[in-house]
Amino acid sequence: MPLTLDRIIAKVRRDTSPIIPIVRLSGVIAASSGSFRAGLSLAGVEKALAKAFSVSKAPAVAIVINSPGGAAVQSHLIFKRIRALAEEKKKHVIVAVEDVAASGGYMIAVAGDEIVVDAASIVGSIGVVSSGFGFTGLIDKLGIERRVHTAGRSKSMLDPFRPEKEEDVARLTALQSQVHAGFIALVKQRRPQLIDDPDLFSGAFWSGARAVELGLADRIGDLRQVLREKYGPAVRALPIPLGSRGWRRRLGMSADAAVSLVEGALTGLDERLTWNRFGL
Numbered sequence: 001m002p003l004t005l006d007r008i009i010a011k012v013r014r015d016t017s018p019i020i021p022i023v024r025l026s027g028v029i030a031a032s033s034g035s036f037r038a039g040l041s042l043a044g045v046e047k048a049l050a051k052a053f054s055v056s057k058a059p060a061v062a063i064v065i066n067s068p069g070g071a072a073v074q075s076h077l078i079f080k081r082i083r084a085l086a087e088e089k090k091k092h093v094i095v096a097v098e099d100v101a102a103s104g105g106y107m108i109a110v111a112g113d114e115i116v117v118d119a120a121s122i123v124g125s126i127g128v129v130s131s132g133f134g135f136t137g138l139i140d141k142l143g144i145e146r147r148v149h150t151a152g153r154s155k156s157m158l159d160p161f162r163p164e165k166e167e168d169v170a171r172l173t174a175l176q177s178q179v180h181a182g183f184i185a186l187v188k189q190r191r192p193q194l195i196d197d198p199d200l201f202s203g204a205f206w207s208g209a210r211a212v213e214l215g216l217a218d219r220i221g222d223l224r225q226v227l228r229e230k231y232g233p234a235v236r237a238l239p240i241p242l243g244s245r246g247w248r249r250r251l252g253m254s255a256d257a258a259v260s261l262v263e264g265a266l267t268g269l270d271e272r273l274t275w276n277r278f279g280l
Contacts, residue, residue, distance in 0.1 A: 018059065020060055020236070021055050022061075023045070024239070024242070025045060025065050026040075029075050031071050040070070041071075046081055048240045052240045058091065059231065060094055062093075062237075064098060065108060067100065067101060067104065068105060069105050072128065075105070075107040079186070093113045094113070094223070096116045097117040097118070098118070098121065099121060100121065106216070107183060110187055111190075115218050116221050117211055117219075120209075123208055123211035123217055124205035126183055127183075127202065128180045128183065130172060146162065184201045191216065193215040224237075
Protein backbone atom coordinates (compact mmCIF):
# COMPACT_ATOMS: atom_id res chain seq x y z
CA MET A 1 0.00 0.00 0.00
CA PRO A 2 1.50 3.37 -1.00
CA LEU A 3 2.49 5.73 1.81
CA THR A 4 0.12 8.68 1.36
CA LEU A 5 0.48 12.06 3.05
CA ASP A 6 -2.42 11.20 5.40
CA ARG A 7 -0.67 7.98 6.44
CA ILE A 8 2.62 9.85 6.95
CA ILE A 9 0.84 12.37 9.21
CA ALA A 10 -0.81 9.54 11.15
CA LYS A 11 2.63 7.97 11.66
CA VAL A 12 4.04 11.33 12.72
CA ARG A 13 1.36 11.70 15.38
CA ARG A 14 2.58 8.43 16.97
CA ASP A 15 6.17 9.67 16.99
CA THR A 16 7.48 11.42 20.10
CA SER A 17 10.02 13.62 18.24
CA PRO A 18 9.11 17.28 17.67
CA ILE A 19 7.49 17.67 14.26
CA ILE A 20 7.35 20.86 12.16
CA PRO A 21 5.22 20.83 8.99
CA ILE A 22 6.79 22.84 6.17
CA VAL A 23 4.89 24.43 3.29
CA ARG A 24 6.91 25.81 0.38
CA LEU A 25 5.41 28.81 -1.44
CA SER A 26 7.40 29.51 -4.58
CA GLY A 27 6.55 31.53 -7.67
CA VAL A 28 4.76 34.63 -8.88
CA ILE A 29 1.46 35.30 -7.11
CA ALA A 30 -1.53 35.33 -9.46
CA ALA A 31 -5.29 34.98 -9.44
CA SER A 32 -5.22 31.45 -10.80
CA SER A 33 -2.86 28.59 -11.42
CA GLY A 34 -3.99 27.01 -14.65
CA SER A 35 -2.77 23.91 -16.44
CA PHE A 36 -0.17 25.82 -18.43
CA ARG A 37 1.38 27.87 -15.67
CA ALA A 38 2.80 27.65 -12.19
CA GLY A 39 2.06 30.27 -9.60
CA LEU A 40 0.64 31.00 -6.19
CA SER A 41 -2.99 31.67 -5.35
CA LEU A 42 -5.16 31.03 -2.32
CA ALA A 43 -6.99 28.25 -4.17
CA GLY A 44 -3.68 26.55 -4.92
CA VAL A 45 -2.22 26.71 -1.40
CA GLU A 46 -5.11 26.57 1.09
CA LYS A 47 -5.36 22.77 1.22
CA ALA A 48 -1.66 22.42 1.98
CA LEU A 49 -1.85 25.14 4.63
CA ALA A 50 -4.87 23.49 6.26
CA LYS A 51 -3.05 20.15 6.28
CA ALA A 52 0.07 21.68 7.84
CA PHE A 53 -1.84 23.42 10.62
CA SER A 54 -3.88 20.26 11.31
CA VAL A 55 -0.85 18.40 12.72
CA SER A 56 -1.95 18.74 16.32
CA LYS A 57 1.34 17.80 18.00
CA ALA A 58 3.36 20.31 15.95
CA PRO A 59 4.26 23.41 18.03
CA ALA A 60 4.82 25.45 14.88
CA VAL A 61 4.38 25.57 11.12
CA ALA A 62 7.18 26.69 8.82
CA ILE A 63 6.50 28.56 5.59
CA VAL A 64 9.33 28.72 3.03
CA ILE A 65 8.89 31.67 0.67
CA ASN A 66 10.55 32.35 -2.65
CA SER A 67 8.39 34.89 -4.49
CA PRO A 68 8.94 38.23 -6.25
CA GLY A 69 5.30 39.16 -5.65
CA GLY A 70 2.32 39.50 -7.95
CA ALA A 71 -1.40 39.97 -7.40
CA ALA A 72 -2.11 42.14 -4.35
CA VAL A 73 -5.45 40.51 -3.50
CA GLN A 74 -4.11 36.94 -3.67
CA SER A 75 -1.12 37.97 -1.54
CA HIS A 76 -3.45 39.39 1.10
CA LEU A 77 -5.76 36.37 0.97
CA ILE A 78 -2.85 33.98 1.55
CA PHE A 79 -1.58 36.20 4.39
CA LYS A 80 -5.01 36.19 6.04
CA ARG A 81 -5.41 32.44 5.65
CA ILE A 82 -2.07 31.77 7.36
CA ARG A 83 -2.91 34.10 10.25
CA ALA A 84 -6.43 32.67 10.66
CA LEU A 85 -5.08 29.12 10.85
CA ALA A 86 -2.29 30.15 13.22
CA GLU A 87 -4.77 31.76 15.61
CA GLU A 88 -7.31 28.95 15.33
CA LYS A 89 -4.77 26.15 15.88
CA LYS A 90 -2.55 28.13 18.27
CA LYS A 91 0.57 27.58 16.17
CA HIS A 92 3.77 29.62 16.00
CA VAL A 93 4.60 30.52 12.37
CA ILE A 94 8.20 30.60 11.18
CA VAL A 95 8.83 32.10 7.74
CA ALA A 96 12.08 31.29 5.97
CA VAL A 97 12.98 33.38 2.92
CA GLU A 98 15.04 31.81 0.16
CA ASP A 99 16.09 33.98 -2.82
CA VAL A 100 13.40 36.62 -2.53
CA ALA A 101 10.34 37.74 -0.58
CA ALA A 102 9.39 40.97 -2.30
CA SER A 103 6.18 42.94 -2.78
CA GLY A 104 3.33 40.41 -2.41
CA GLY A 105 5.90 37.80 -1.41
CA TYR A 106 6.86 39.99 1.53
CA MET A 107 3.19 40.57 2.37
CA ILE A 108 2.86 36.81 2.81
CA ALA A 109 6.12 36.72 4.80
CA VAL A 110 4.80 39.09 7.46
CA ALA A 111 2.23 36.43 8.35
CA GLY A 112 5.13 34.83 10.20
CA ASP A 113 5.72 35.38 13.89
CA GLU A 114 9.39 35.41 12.99
CA ILE A 115 11.12 35.85 9.63
CA VAL A 116 14.44 34.17 8.88
CA VAL A 117 16.48 35.22 5.85
CA ASP A 118 19.75 34.44 4.17
CA ALA A 119 22.22 37.33 4.20
CA ALA A 120 21.88 37.50 0.40
CA SER A 121 18.08 37.14 0.23
CA ILE A 122 16.17 39.99 -1.40
CA VAL A 123 13.52 41.45 0.89
CA GLY A 124 11.09 44.36 0.70
CA SER A 125 9.68 46.16 -2.33
CA ILE A 126 6.75 47.42 -0.26
CA GLY A 127 4.88 49.18 -3.03
CA VAL A 128 2.36 48.69 -5.81
CA VAL A 129 3.09 48.47 -9.53
CA SER A 130 0.93 48.19 -12.63
CA SER A 131 2.63 47.47 -15.94
CA GLY A 132 1.58 46.88 -19.49
CA PHE A 133 2.29 47.84 -23.09
CA GLY A 134 1.04 50.50 -25.46
CA PHE A 135 0.40 49.46 -29.05
CA THR A 136 -0.95 52.68 -30.55
CA GLY A 137 2.04 53.22 -32.86
CA LEU A 138 2.08 49.59 -33.99
CA ILE A 139 -1.63 49.46 -34.73
CA ASP A 140 -1.33 52.62 -36.84
CA LYS A 141 1.58 51.18 -38.84
CA LEU A 142 -0.35 48.01 -39.55
CA GLY A 143 -3.37 49.98 -40.71
CA ILE A 144 -5.66 48.36 -38.17
CA GLU A 145 -8.75 50.15 -36.92
CA ARG A 146 -9.58 49.55 -33.27
CA ARG A 147 -13.33 49.24 -32.62
CA VAL A 148 -14.53 49.29 -29.01
CA HIS A 149 -18.10 49.99 -27.93
CA THR A 150 -18.90 50.47 -24.25
CA ALA A 151 -21.69 51.48 -21.91
CA GLY A 152 -19.90 53.50 -19.26
CA ARG A 153 -17.29 56.08 -20.16
CA SER A 154 -14.51 54.45 -18.13
CA LYS A 155 -15.20 50.90 -19.24
CA SER A 156 -12.27 50.81 -21.68
CA MET A 157 -9.92 52.73 -19.39
CA LEU A 158 -6.22 52.17 -20.17
CA ASP A 159 -6.94 50.27 -23.38
CA PRO A 160 -3.41 49.41 -24.65
CA PHE A 161 -4.46 50.12 -28.23
CA ARG A 162 -5.46 53.71 -27.47
CA PRO A 163 -3.40 56.68 -26.22
CA GLU A 164 -3.33 57.10 -22.45
CA LYS A 165 -5.63 59.70 -20.92
CA GLU A 166 -4.47 61.76 -17.96
CA GLU A 167 -7.71 61.13 -16.09
CA ASP A 168 -7.31 57.36 -16.50
CA VAL A 169 -3.73 57.43 -15.18
CA ALA A 170 -4.85 59.60 -12.26
CA ARG A 171 -7.60 57.10 -11.41
CA LEU A 172 -5.12 54.20 -11.50
CA THR A 173 -2.63 56.13 -9.36
CA ALA A 174 -5.30 56.83 -6.75
CA LEU A 175 -6.19 53.14 -6.64
CA GLN A 176 -2.53 52.18 -6.26
CA SER A 177 -2.16 54.67 -3.40
CA GLN A 178 -5.05 53.05 -1.53
CA VAL A 179 -3.61 49.57 -1.96
CA HIS A 180 -0.15 50.83 -0.94
CA ALA A 181 -1.55 52.43 2.22
CA GLY A 182 -3.14 49.11 3.19
CA PHE A 183 0.14 47.29 2.57
CA ILE A 184 2.04 49.78 4.75
CA ALA A 185 -0.50 49.48 7.57
CA LEU A 186 -0.26 45.68 7.47
CA VAL A 187 3.54 45.71 7.65
CA LYS A 188 3.54 48.21 10.52
CA GLN A 189 1.02 46.10 12.43
CA ARG A 190 3.01 42.88 12.01
CA ARG A 191 6.50 44.40 12.30
CA PRO A 192 6.34 46.97 15.15
CA GLN A 193 10.14 46.92 15.49
CA LEU A 194 10.68 48.64 12.12
CA ILE A 195 13.39 51.28 12.02
CA ASP A 196 12.35 54.72 10.79
CA ASP A 197 13.81 54.92 7.28
CA PRO A 198 12.49 57.20 4.50
CA ASP A 199 12.91 54.46 1.87
CA LEU A 200 11.18 51.73 3.84
CA PHE A 201 7.86 51.99 1.99
CA SER A 202 9.20 53.44 -1.27
CA GLY A 203 9.19 50.13 -3.14
CA ALA A 204 12.95 49.70 -2.59
CA PHE A 205 14.35 46.30 -1.67
CA TRP A 206 17.35 45.19 0.36
CA SER A 207 19.62 42.27 1.12
CA GLY A 208 18.58 39.94 3.90
CA ALA A 209 21.31 41.35 6.13
CA ARG A 210 20.04 44.90 5.69
CA ALA A 211 16.43 43.74 6.10
CA VAL A 212 17.30 42.47 9.59
CA GLU A 213 18.82 45.86 10.45
CA LEU A 214 15.65 47.61 9.23
CA GLY A 215 13.35 45.30 11.21
CA LEU A 216 11.84 43.74 8.09
CA ALA A 217 13.22 40.35 9.21
CA ASP A 218 14.35 38.92 12.53
CA ARG A 219 17.52 36.98 11.91
CA ILE A 220 19.96 35.52 9.41
CA GLY A 221 20.01 31.76 9.24
CA ASP A 222 18.50 28.74 7.58
CA LEU A 223 15.36 26.88 8.49
CA ARG A 224 17.06 23.67 9.61
CA GLN A 225 19.36 25.60 11.95
CA VAL A 226 16.46 27.58 13.42
CA LEU A 227 14.31 24.49 13.99
CA ARG A 228 17.14 22.63 15.72
CA GLU A 229 17.86 25.61 17.97
CA LYS A 230 14.20 26.07 18.94
CA TYR A 231 13.01 22.46 19.18
CA GLY A 232 16.15 20.39 19.70
CA PRO A 233 18.36 18.19 17.48
CA ALA A 234 15.67 15.49 17.23
CA VAL A 235 13.22 17.81 15.47
CA ARG A 236 11.76 16.40 12.26
CA ALA A 237 10.54 18.32 9.24
CA LEU A 238 7.32 17.23 7.55
CA PRO A 239 7.09 18.68 4.02
CA ILE A 240 3.51 19.35 2.92
CA PRO A 241 3.27 19.43 -0.89
CA LEU A 242 0.99 21.89 -2.66
CA GLY A 243 -0.11 19.24 -5.13
CA SER A 244 0.17 19.01 -8.89
CA ARG A 245 0.71 22.31 -10.65
CA GLY A 246 2.32 23.60 -13.79
CA TRP A 247 2.57 22.18 -17.33
CA ARG A 248 0.61 19.10 -18.29
CA ARG A 249 0.97 17.16 -21.51
CA ARG A 250 -2.16 17.29 -23.62
CA LEU A 251 -2.88 15.15 -26.67
CA GLY A 252 -5.45 16.25 -29.22
CA MET A 253 -5.27 19.87 -28.04
CA SER A 254 -8.56 21.72 -28.41
CA ALA A 255 -8.91 25.32 -29.57
CA ASP A 256 -9.48 26.43 -25.96
CA ALA A 257 -6.36 24.55 -24.89
CA ALA A 258 -4.38 26.22 -27.68
CA VAL A 259 -5.54 29.63 -26.47
CA SER A 260 -4.57 28.66 -22.92
CA LEU A 261 -1.16 27.61 -24.22
CA VAL A 262 -0.58 31.03 -25.79
CA GLU A 263 -1.87 32.80 -22.70
CA GLY A 264 0.42 30.65 -20.59
CA ALA A 265 3.41 31.61 -22.72
CA LEU A 266 2.60 35.31 -22.33
CA THR A 267 2.05 34.88 -18.62
CA GLY A 268 5.35 33.04 -18.39
CA LEU A 269 7.07 35.99 -20.04
CA ASP A 270 5.44 38.39 -17.57
CA GLU A 271 6.51 36.18 -14.66
CA ARG A 272 10.07 36.05 -16.02
CA LEU A 273 10.14 39.85 -16.14
CA THR A 274 8.87 39.98 -12.54
CA TRP A 275 11.75 37.77 -11.38
CA ASN A 276 14.20 39.81 -13.48
CA ARG A 277 13.38 42.95 -11.48
CA PHE A 278 15.39 41.39 -8.67
CA GLY A 279 18.25 40.08 -10.79
CA LEU A 280 16.98 36.48 -10.61
